[in-house]
Structures are given as C-alpha cells and as structure tokens.
Amino acid sequence: MNARRTFLISLTVYLILAGLVSVMTPLGEAPDEADHYAYARYIALHHALPQGPEVTQGKHPPLYHTLAALAGGWTGMGLFLQPNPDVFPIRTDGPANFFIHGPEEGFPWRDGPLAFHLARLLSVLLGGATLWGAWRIGAEAFPRHPEIGLMAAAFLAGLPGYLYISGAMNNDNAVGAFGALALLIMVRIIRQGLSLHRTLALGIVFGLGLLSKVGMLSLWPLAALALIAPIWPQRHQVEAWVQAGLHVLAAWGMGLLVASPWLLRNWRLYGDPLGWGLVRQTVDLREGPVDLAVLFWLGKGLFTYFWGRFGAIGQIFLPGWAYLLAGLLSLALMTGILYFLARRPSPAPRQVFLILLLVGAPALTLAGVIRYTAIALGTDQARLMWPSIAVIGVWVGVGLAGWLEMLGLTSRLRAWTLGLGMLIAASLVALATLFLLVRPALW
Template sequence: MHGPDASRFAPPPAHFAGQRWGLGLILAIFVVLATLYNVRVPILEAPDEALHYLAARHLAEGGGLQPMVTRQSAEGVRLPPLFHGLGALLTLGVDTGEGPALQANPYANVCRPETPGNKNLVMHPEAEVWPYRGVPLAVHLLRLLSTLCAAGAVALAFLATREALPNHPGVALGAAALFAFNPQFVFVGASATSAAAGVLFGTAALYLALRVANGRALGGPRAAALLGLLVGLGLLAHVSLLVALALPPLAYGARLWRQRRAEREDPAADPLHGLLVPTAVAWGVALAIGGWWYILNAAQGIDPLGGGLLGGDVVRAASTLRETSLSPWETVEAMARSLRSYWGVFGWMNIPADEAYYVFVQLLTVLGVAGLGLGAMWALWNRGDTAGQPWHTVGLVAAWALLQGVVYALYARAATCPQGRLLFPAGAGISLLLGLGIYVLAPRRYGGALVGALAAVLLVVAAAAPFRYIAPAYAAPARVALEEAPATMSDLAIRFSEDVFLLGHHMERRSVKTGDVLRVRLYWLATGAMDEDLTVSLRVYGRDEAVIGSMDSYPGMGSYPTSRWVPGEVIVD
C-alpha cells in the first residue's frame, strides 16, 4: 500500500475561473431544493420555527427586545435579534391577524422518529395552501430569508475551501456540494429560524480567518476589525457563534506559525504584534457589535444566552463536569447519537430517512475521517518533504470544527433530544475536512470525482425527501364514500355521538407478543359537522384484562381532526 502523494497538499496557484459555473450550478440546485422544502413542509414544522416566527412578529409589532414568555416555560426567552430584525422588516406589511388561529397537536411525537404518526406539532388548516396569506405568508417569507442566508453560506464554503486548499479545485467544489446537498442542511435552509443566518456569519468568519492565515487579507488592523465585525454579527444571529470568538487567535496564530516555518523576517511574526494585538482588536469589535445583547440579558436577570436551546444545555453539562467527568468515550457516543440528525432527520426531529441512507452517510464519514488520519500520518512520516504545504489552514479548519464539536458534545450530553443541525456553523469546515479525507483515499486522478459522486447521492436523497419522507408524514388519511367502504372490514356499527359513527375495523394480526407492532385500521363515518376535536383512544388488553398497549391521538394519526370532517365521508384511519 502506498501513502498519499505529498505533492497533492502543496499550494501552487490554480485557475478557478471554470469553477464559477460549477459553483453557480450547485447554488442554483440548492435554491431550487430549498424552495421545494419551503413549499412542501407545513409551516411551524421545523424545530423552534414557531418561536422564531413569534420573535420576528414581536419585533414587527413594535414589541422591542422584551423577553417572550412561552407556554412551555414561565421564564422569559429572548433570541439573538439579527435574523428576527431582518424578518420583521421583510414581513412588516403582512397582516398576521388573518385566518384561523393555529392549534397545537397535544399528541405530537416530538423527537421520536421511531414512533409512527403524529409528526405534526400543530394542526394545519386548509388556509395554508397557495396563495399564502396571514401567518403562512409571513412564515414562508422568513423561510425565504433563511434560504438566502444558507445559499450565501454555500458560496462561502467553496471560497473557504479554495483558500485552505488552493491546489485542489476538485475538493473546493466537492466540499461545497457535500455541504449544499446535505438533506438536513437543505431543510434548515428552508426553515424560518435563525440557524441559517448563524451558519452564514460563521462561514464568512472562517473564510476571512483563512485569508488572514495565508497573509492575503487587508493590511494593518483592518483585517482584524473586519473579522471582529463578522464574529459580532454572528453573535447577534445565533448563540452558537460564541465559539467564533476563537477564530481571531486561531487565524493569527496560524499566520504566525506559517511565517516562522518560512523563516521570514516579518514584523508580523512577533507574537505581540502578530497575534495578541490583532486578536484584541477583533475581540473588541466583536464584543462592541454583538456583546451588548448578552450583557443586556444578564442585566435584566435573564440567562445571558437568552434561555434558548443550546446555551442552557451547554451550561448545565459544563456545570456537572466536576461531579461526572466527560470521558472521551462519552464524547464520541454523544456525537455518534447525533450523526443521523446532522445528515437528515426532518420535522421536529421525528421524520427519519431510510436506514440505507444512514448507512451511506456513516460510510461517507468513516471514509473522510480515515483519509484525514492517513494524510496526517503520511505528513508526519515525511516531515522533510512537507515544506510549503497548507497545514496551517487545514489545522485552522480542524481546530474550528473541533471546538464546535466539543461545545456540541457538551450540549448533546445534557439535551434530551440532541440536534445535529447545531453543528452547521462549522458545516463548511466539516465538509472541507470530509472532502479532503475522501480525496486523499482515492487514486490521484479520481479524488474529485469520488467526492462529487458521494455528493450526488446526497443530492438524490435531498430531492426525494420532500416526497418520500416529509409529505407522507403530514398527509391526511384516505376518505371514501360510504358505498366504497371495503367489505373485508369487521363490522362494528358503534355510534359515539350524533356526528361520529364507527363502521368497522381491520387488524392485520390477532395475536401479538411483547415488542410487536399491532396495526389497526378504523373506518369512521362522519354523520354531521363538528366544531370540537375528539380524541381516539385505543387500548390493547392482554391476559387478566391488563393493558399491554395504548395510543391516544386525533384521527388520521393527528393529521385529520374531527372539526375538519365532512358529513357523509368515511375516514380510513
């Protein structure tokens, strides 16, 4: 077995003009996919989408930065305001008082992908269809804003990879494609949340940090101030960007290391002027732009991180480290649990993809990590033959991804439902590293093609997901006319009220054992219009009339409440 060719890591200049078409195609496909998700995913069916919509509406109605009290908690929740401020401007003319009030589904299976049915957090009226008005219009506009942010992040991921690996154009396009065609990232990029805005500023800061490390940024303190500006805007977009405060010292430290390796007599190689001063400038600008929000929270007695999802779980996990230290195995285990949700668990973390897809992304991840390890070992083995290689930029990206991973592992350790999407601020770096690792493993001429082929598989799944996984999860049950009710059903003829009549049922099996799934089909006849929503309660009794299985739900596994029934129709539930 031969090791990777060390020259493959060298940074001679390459021509990227032809890649503009490739990047343009990736961006166009991403926007089309995100628009498809925008239309196919019912509103408020992405994690925290309702909270972010309410925050934008709160600002649009002149509510200011006062904390909102949610039903789930009596404590105030305040979200970083940048995305919601832009969203408020975008939806300012939308009358969100139109249409029926949205009703919560009390039986929603949040964060339970293994449980069938009740994937919807809210009940969806017919008024949500095109042409959009009121709340649906506002949510779809916020989703469009997220799509623009996510598309910008994809473009910056390409530029960042090109900056880190200037001699590998195939990796640059491949990393952008791995990032853009990740079905979970498409889903996030089509959700009305601030996540995509956080990814945008995190990726922009990473790109500028790489330019600083290569000595290609603006001279003097301007580059540090610009880097601080991007980090500060990130702080106002998403609390996960607090980790981006590490980018200035990483960037200037990498530049200092590169200059010392080259043995240049450069004043910037002095640690004081080359590392400490620009880092202080960047931090000062970042905190001046974004730090006020966290200080305001603390001054008003709110969690400085706003009381949101990520911050509280990280703080809780960190506070328990002294009592129960986080072992390396626990860290790996927490990350492994979230691998699926990084690549594709839709809805409120309750709509999975096919098992074969998860096997594929596990293989992709293993290939990327193995290739990185092989490349690192080969570089250490051939230390004298690695001069001029861009290890300073690869190391910067790896450190950035590792820092995000450590914070995420703390969160995953404490969270009841870890969400891999919270790794997306480092998604460009993760895609870069995976793309590079896969490139290293492939034969010399086929590295870029292999990365592209793996990205194409992601694209196929991303394009199929709205139709294969998402839409069926929210689909209403079949309805037929009374004369079309199947003769094979077991007659029951039970009247529950003046408006509800149970014609019959069908069970696929008559005996079950512990752990089995029992599928039951009920045939309801709507004999009148109803204003209230009735609950279907099913119980399975075993020996001695002990309850061995149960389920409560609105009809249609939560998708077709009785208030929407049409008199005369038979609902196949």
C-alpha cells in the same frame, strides 16, 4: 468548465432543493419553528425584544429574528398554527405532524403563512451564503486542489440534513453563514498576512454571528491562531507578538462592540451578558453528569440529524440501511482525509496553521455543544454544529480528494465530473426523501 461555473451549478441545485423543502414542509414542522415565529412576530408587533421566559426563543440573540420581522412584519404576522392534540405520546404508528394544517396555509399565502414563508426564504439565502463560504474556504485553503471547495459545496447542496434546516425558519442558518465568512477571513489572514481591515472585518463578522446565536463564540478563540500565523516566522521578536496581540484584541473588541447592545441588555435584565439565567428558564434542564452514555446519545443524534432526520423533534428517521451507508461513507471519507494529508510533503508553517484552523473549528464547536449538553436536554441536533458546517463540508471535499488520488483520478476534469455526479446523486436522494418520506408523514 471553470470553478466559478461549477460552483454556480451546485448553488442553483441547492436553491431549487432548499426552496422545495421550504415550500413543501408544512409550517411549524421543523425544529423550534413555531417558537422562532413567535419571537419574530413579537419584534414585528412591539418593535422591541421580549423580556422573560414567555417567548421561549427570546433567549437567543435577535439578529435573525429581527431580519425575519422586517421581511414579514408588513403582512400582519397573525397567529395561525393549531397544535395537534393527538401527536403525544410519539408513536411509530401515530401522527408525526405537531400542527393541524388547514387551507389558510395554501397558496397564495397571506398574513402569518406569508410571513413564515418569507422567513424561510431568508434561511434559504443564508444557507446559500454558507455554501459559497464552503467553496471559498476549500479553494483558498487548498489552492492546488480547487476540486476540494467544489466538492464541499456539492456535498452540502444535496445533503438532506442540511437542506431541511436551510428550508426552515431557524437562526442556525444565520450563524452558519457568519461562521463560514469568519473562517474564510481567517484563512485569508493566514495566507495573506495581517492587515487592519481584515482584522476589523473579522471582528464585525464575529459580532454579527454572536447576534445570531451564542454558538458563534466557539470560533472566537481561533482568531488568536489565525492572527499569530503571519508573525510566526518572526516569533523570536517581541514586536511581532505585540503586533499579533493587538490584532487579536482588535478583532475581539470589534466583535464585542457590535454585539454590545444585546450583551449589555442581558446584563441589565438577567445579570450576565449571555443571559444564562433566562436560558435555564426556557430549556429542559439536565439532571446528572455528562457521562459516556450521554456522549453516546449525543454522538448518535448528531450523526442521524446530520445525514437526515426530520420533523419538529426529529421524529421522522431515514431507513436504517441509509444510516448504515452513511456510516460506511463517513469511514471512507476519514480514510481519504488521512491519505490526502499523509501524501503531502512536509508542510510549511502556514499550511500547518491552516490545518489547525480547519480541525479546530469543528472541534471547538463540538466542545461547546458538549458544554451546553451539561445544562440542557435535546442538544443532540447537528444544527448546533452549524457555526463550522462549512468547514465540515470542506473536510468531506478533502476526503473525496484523497480517494481521487488513491484511484489515480487526479485530473481536474475527472474530479469535477465526479463532483457533479455526486451532486446529481445527492439531489436525487434529497428529492426522494422530501417526496416519499417527509411530506407524506407531515401532511
């Protein structure tokens, strides 16, 4: 079985599972879904972006919500969500659903529910694009180990935390897809060298990612790393640095050009390009510093959301033993990563740049999350790491490849068999989570 067919199996499984999540999760019962729907609805009805804090998600760039409005605007996008008055205060023995779900949400969908499901379908497709990006990043960063990209895709395809967001109306799915594509272009620049069309393509993707979510900016500094890599052998020549610098400026300039309508609008309305004044009006502001206690809270939340935590505010947890197993698996994967890297001969400069890129992406995204944590509460959600989720999947593939080497299972057939077995096991876990935990709690 070749790599493409193996990936298509993972993609098919993902589309089935994410599709089930999108259909079976009650509408509005994923993080910020009701507010994202309100944003897309405003665009569909008014053919303009909202101003001020009334539409709370209006603080975000508009690309995802504009696509959702285009997909569902013809339905009428009526209001139908009815808040559940008994949900607060959140109790372990109380209701978990934030909204009351009636027959209007039943199939065949019409009006608002239909528009909502079309937006969720958009998310599913964007999540599939991210999956493809993870496969290609792994395959092209480690061409001698095609199993890495395949295992990255298989892991994400069955990860409950990834599937839950992929089946939700949420702009993190858009920034995940554009982040994966940007990182893939940077891998190709490092491997294949400078070219104007790759540089401009990177800038366009940067701009589209920024128009999806501001978190995309965490990947922009990596353009300098990727565009310096090809000229590194000529680093003693001034002309080489000038060439690399011009390419960096071209990538960033193209990104700013693509995003400029939104940036200029923010500057005009709110006084700065990213609209931080509006952000501060629409989030719960943090009081006090980001100390060790806050960092521990943040790390715990990112971990639990990543592996699986559900509901509108993450109020539905996996059993405690599931997180314990996930922690042990995480330690095992880190061991595998270290083993895999230690076993490689002295890397060529190009490979060093690739490793720095793959380390830098999640590191910079996490730094951005910590920076945002200094401003807002509720930032302990793994979806804020989605600009680099494809690379996180690749590191899982590297860790598994390390264990294959440790166990002497180095043939591609064995590696792909293990990858498919992991996909099947993860899929069963995801199905059990959906049918036995999430759906009963929310209906």
